[in-house]
């Protein structure tokens with residue numbers, strides 16, 4: 288028998304530098320604890336707890352039964368691309384040709400394709416801090432550098448125009464706006480949003496509007512999109528969206544982008560060489576979602592609003608916590624630094640402590656660039672949410 292060869296696995300520099308998703312890390316720890324028989328409630332996930340609406344499931348079943356099993360055009364079926372364009376027309380009055388759209392494997396791939404297509408090495412990309420965990424990696428993989436602009440808890444984590452102006456430098460290529468935001472749920476008013484966007488455009492920046500939570504906005508606030516700005520400045524704006532959150536379709540992998548047709552062609556070239564089209568069956572389901580009833584989305588949104596209020600009511604009893612009231616998504620970003628202890632002096636160790644003592648998994652703010660906060664996802668049943676937050680409250684009372 289040959290002696291066993293001992294060869295160390297050599298990974299590329301790129302892969303050695305790439306950080307794993309921090310939200311996945313805490314979910315994995317919670318799963319490990321569950322596997323050991325511990326009672327754990329996870330308020331760490333970034334996906335709705337509702338099933339995908341029935342009519343969307345039915346469309347997928349029909350597609351399978353009809354033998355819709357083959358490759359499609361890389362940017363998506365023409366009827367799906369028309370449905371995506373139709374979305375922007377129906378909700379925001381935007382006239383977009385199907386060629387200005389592409390269907391991708393989740394909003395994540397839309398962002399990946401986009402950054403690869405517009406960023407050159409050394410380009411700087413601005414974003415409000417706290418920011419969604421994947422932006423740094425997505426920008427870095429394209430050779431860019433993410434430059435987070437700190438926001439303040441007392442201003443509901445909203446990026447202020449004067450801070451944006453100060454952050455723009457000679458290497459700034461792009462501004463990402465994510466409203467409603469993950470992790471804060473912060474939703475800009477129309478005036479606030481358009482002021483920031485116009486400022487970026489006037490400075491010649493490219494504007495990426497990540498609108499993945501745009502339908503999950505709580506009354507009296509209203510969904511707002513920067514797609515009308517795309518119509519006026521198609522070379523300078525791209526809008527990212529998808530059905531993961533609005534239609535509870537995280538596992539189906541359906542995202543999309545609205546951008547200049549030339550930019551879409553570049554994104555399509557990259558997609559054609561990497562993943563080809565997205566799942567054919569998903570495309571049929573996505574079309575059914577986009578052109579069918581939006582009632583299930585409204586129902587989910589109503590449930591999220593009720594849970595937000597329920598959660599804030601309990602959190603108001605945590606005397607040393609500061610938690611702004613968000614108008615969208617399904618997250619609370621809660622400043623808990625005044626509870627940190629010598630044994631748990633930062634958001635990661637505090638998160639671990641809460642997992643061990645309260646049996647509740649949250650996500651450390653450090654994953655989003657803010658080490659004084661923790662993210663609470665309320666995409667769980669009302670009773671589960673109440674139980675989990677009360678358990679956290681009991682642990683906080685001892686800190």
Ligand SMILES: Cc1ncc(COP(=O)(O)O)c(C=O)c1O
Nearest residue numbers: 333393394395419469499529531
């Ligand atoms: C702000 C934001 N953008 C984009 C995405 C990507 O979503 P998906 O790839 O599941 O469509 C997410 C998912 O958590 C998100 O929170």
